[in-house]
Amino acid sequence: MASLARRASADIKTVRYPYFVARQSTSGRLPVYNEFRAGTKATTLIRNVDGNAGALRNDLLTSLFDSARRPPKIIIRHGKHVEIQGTWRELVAQWLLSRGF
Secondary structure (H helix, E strand, O other), rough: OOOHHHHHHHHHOOOOOOOOOOOOOOOOOOOOEEEEEOEEEEEEOOOOOOEHHHHHHHHHHHHHHOOOOOOOOOOOOOEEEEEEEOOOOHHHHHHHHHHHO
C-alpha cells in the first residue's frame, strides 16, 4: 500500500499556474486561433482555458506584452475563452509552449 502511495505521489505534478490550456485531442495542437470579423477586425483566440482565465490574461499582459508600446486589449469571453486584439497566434503559441503547455 505504501509503495502505491509513493508511486501515485511521484506521478502527480505540481501546479505551476492557476489555469490550464489543454491541447486538442485529435491533433495535439494548442487551441490558439486567429479570427477575422467583418473583414478587418483581427483577433487572436485562446479557447477552452480551464481554471482562472483572468490569471492567464494578467500573465499575458505582464510577461508577453509588457514591453509593447501599446499593449492589446485582452477580453475574457464566456469564462473559458481569452480574446486578444490583433494577430498574435504564433507569438502566443510559442509563449504557451515555453511555459510547458
